[in-house]
Amino acid sequence: MVLTVRTRRKAELVDITAALDRLIAESGLREGIGLIFVPHTTAGLTINENADPDVREDLLAALERLVPERAAWRHREGNAPAHVKAMLTGGSQLVAIENGRLALGTWQGVFLCEFDGPRERRVFLRILAAAGEAGRRER
Amino acid sequence: MVLTVRTRRKAELVDITAALDRLIAESGLREGIGLIFVPHTTAGLTINENADPDVREDLLAALERLVPERAAWRHREGNAPAHVKAMLTGGSQLVAIENGRLALGTWQGVFLCEFDGPRERRVFLRILAAAGEAGRRER
Amino acid sequence: MVLTVRTRRKAELVDITAALDRLIAESGLREGIGLIFVPHTTAGLTINENADPDVREDLLAALERLVPERAAWRHREGNAPAHVKAMLTGGSQLVAIENGRLALGTWQGVFLCEFDGPRERRVFLRILAAAGEAGRRER
Numbered sequence: 001m002v003l004t005v006r007t008r009r010k011a012e013l014v015d016i017t018a019a020l021d022r023l024i025a026e027s028g029l030r031e032g033i034g035l036i037f038v039p040h041t042t043a044g045l046t047i048n049e050n051a052d053p054d055v056r057e058d059l060l061a062a063l064e065r066l067v068p069e070r071a072a073w074r075h076r077e078g079n080a081p082a083h084v085k086a087m088l089t090g091g092s093q094l095v096a097i098e099n100g101r102l103a104l105g106t107w108q109g110v111f112l113c114e115f116d117g118p119r120e121r122r123v124f125l126r127i128l129a130a131a132g133e134a135g136r137r138e139r
Numbered sequence: 140m141v142l143t144v145r146t147r148r149k150a151e152l153v154d155i156t157a158a159l160d161r162l163i164a165e166s167g168l169r170e171g172i173g174l175i176f177v178p179h180t181t182a183g184l185t186i187n188e189n190a191d192p193d194v195r196e197d198l199l200a201a202l203e204r205l206v207p208e209r210a211a212w213r214h215r216e217g218n219a220p221a222h223v224k225a226m227l228t229g230g231s232q233l234v235a236i237e238n239g240r241l242a243l244g245t246w247q248g249v250f251l252c253e254f255d256g257p258r259e260r261r262v263f264l265r266i267l268a269a270a271g272e273a274g275r276r277e278r
Numbered sequence: 279m280v281l282t283v284r285t286r287r288k289a290e291l292v293d294i295t296a297a298l299d300r301l302i303a304e305s306g307l308r309e310g311i312g313l314i315f316v317p318h319t320t321a322g323l324t325i326n327e328n329a330d331p332d333v334r335e336d337l338l339a340a341l342e343r344l345v346p347e348r349a350a351w352r353h354r355e356g357n358a359p360a361h362v363k364a365m366l367t368g369g370s371q372l373v374a375i376e377n378g379r380l381a382l383g384t385w386q387g388v389f390l391c392e393f394d395g396p397r398e399r400r401v402f403l404r405i406l407a408a409a410g411e412a413g414r415r416e417r
Binding site for chain 3: 035037038039040041066067071072073074075076077080081083084086087088090091092094124126128
Binding site: 033046047048049052054055057058059061062065066088089090093094095096103104105106107108128 | 174176177178179180205206210211212213214215216219220222223225226227229230231233263265267
């Protein structure tokens with residue numbers, strides 16, 4: 001299953017939690033593990049707070065301080081910092097699925113991390129089955 | 140399955156390897172893949188050296204240098220740096236299970252990363268079945 | 279399944295995509311999820327651009343700036359920075375397998391991140407089965 005996300009800024013965190021939950025609902029799967037994966041090298045995925053939007057801005061600003069645009073980059077396309085940020089956040093997340101939706105913590109959301117936008121990005125979702133007894137006994 | 144961890148300091152790395160192995164033993168599962176997941180946004184998980192405790196202090200100190208407490212954070216709760224550190228470490232780990240325990244490297248342990256403690260934290264463990272032939276042929 | 283990689287430099291990113299695809303081909307598995315895992319604490323794994331080799335150099339240089347060799351490290355073995363870099367990149371990656379090979383994006387490759395070489399490193403590959411209907415409907 002694939003999600004298409006149109007980003008609007010050079011760098012932004014897009015909350016894709018609800019869209020992923022819709023994909024899971026369509027699949028009819030009630031329980032398992034969801035592998036969320038971006039097939040891009042200048043975008044990432046993170047799970048973080050979805051309540052206060054200021055957190056997203058702080059995350060982006062922190063990455064900006066860690067990986068400044070102006071440095072002695074060798075890569076000629078001008079997006080070397082975006083590659084570094086994608087390495088730091090990582091490009092996949094695994095989340096349990098319970099009752100047909102992502103089993104996230106109270107304050108958690110899944111965010112597509114755009115570091116070289118605006119672009120059209122894709123997010124793949126794969127669902128894995130949990131082992132019987134162990135999976136059912138969780139919580 | 141869930142593990143409850145009471146952290147004691149503002150920031151610390153708590154070795155949860157043995158506790159996870161106990162959960163796996165209780166499950167009766169001998170082989171598979173363990174998904175370890177924290178449902179929190181100011182805590183993370185890392186797999187690193189469990190021999191010399193100084194490594195843990197170095198990891199925390201390095202994160203502290205990368206994400207200083209005093210910076211122009213927008214998030215008003217005062218724990219923005221903890222959110223950033225959680226993004227950098229990540230909140231899930233996947234480890235193969237063999238012979239009823241985590242198949243870690245010689246020097247590896249699984250650590251809960253507390254960045255905004257002390258608190259009571261939860262760690263979820265889900266076990267996935269490996270595909271038959273391929274799983275059995277490993278090692 | 280295990281891959282042995284002989285690294286040549288103190289720090290380098292080794293493209294192991296083709297070697298992983300060979301392991302998958304040998305397994306006979308056509309579809310599933312591959313868990314790639316390094317059992318080391320001073321090496322990591324990242325998925326990033328495999329077209330321009332300059333990107334690899336930029337990634338290493340960025341980590342070098344973030345985690346300088348000369349700092350007040352407590353760990354006496356002299357490789358504390360390598361432990362920090364391993365934490366930042368992470369030591370596992372999950373990738374879907376389709377048609378008997380890793381289903382990566384156009385510009386993506388899987389890289390072993392050596393931070394304390396040269397050494398002989400191992401990379402474990404485990405294949406998980408995707409849940410039936412949901413797995414088959416992807417793409």
